[in-house]
Amino acid sequence: MSTLYLLRHGQASFGEADYDQLSWLGELQAAEAGRFLAARVGAFDRIVAGPSRRHAQTARGALAAFEAAPKLEIEPALDEFAHGHTLLDAAHARCLSGGLHWPQTSAAQMRLYGAEIRRWALEGEALPGVPTLDEFSCRAVVWFAQLAAQSPRGQRVLAVTSAGVIAVLMCAALRLPAGRMIDFVESIGNASVTSLAFSGTRRGLVSFNVATASDTAWSSRI
Known part of the structure; x- marks a missing residue:
């Protein structure tokens, strides 16, 4: 082996x-x-x-x-x-479209970052160039x-x-x-x-x- x-x-x-x-x-x-x-x-x-x-x-x-x-x-x-900025940009755009404020802490941003990965993997959501x-x-x-x-x-x-x-x-x-x-x-x-x-x-x-x-x-x- x-x-x-x-x-x-x-x-x-x-x-x-x-x-x-x-x-x-x-x-x-x-x-x-x-x-x-x-x-x-x-x-x-x-x-x-x-x-x-x-x-x-x-x-x-x-x-x-x-x-x-x-x-x-x-x-x-x-x-x-996907690269980090692609996922962060997608999460940021989702916040803005939902009338939400973009969090300032890295921990909160990471949660939104992870949510974009889950949507891509589990729901088949398209990301630009991905x-x-x-x-x-x-x-x-x-x-x-x-x-x-x-x-x-x-x-x-x-x-x-x-x-x-x-x-x-x-x-x-x-x-x-x-x-x-x-x-x-x-x-x-x-x-x-x-x-x-x-x-x-x-x-x-x-x-x-x-x-x-x-x-x-x-x-x-x-």
């Missing part, structure tokens, strides 16, 4: 003008994740990251812990279904199938991506409907590791949402 290690990106810059970059905490999380993986896994045969800046930043921050590593590959299929859940899920699952077909036995592959990709690949491995991804996506921590065993068409969940930082003060979910 081979193993796919799915590393969620470090904390992004939620609420800032440019969401798609690591915060100072995200940079610390990426470095800590690298040390965790170097100690637990040792080495990888392939390292792949989604196309967003926060994915590449996390990958490079983690790779600093390795003496040698394969060249980082960028894979579009590992991108999130694929449907079926399209998004298919993209990630097809990528994993291609990876499995191309990988020799015993490969260790690191993929740096986002919570949505991790959640839909978990659903596929557990033979759950794609809509169940919402049960997992909000609990996946930044810089956490989920691992899936694979061989041919066989898939199995090895671990889920393993924290890579020993200090719980470093935990976050955005």
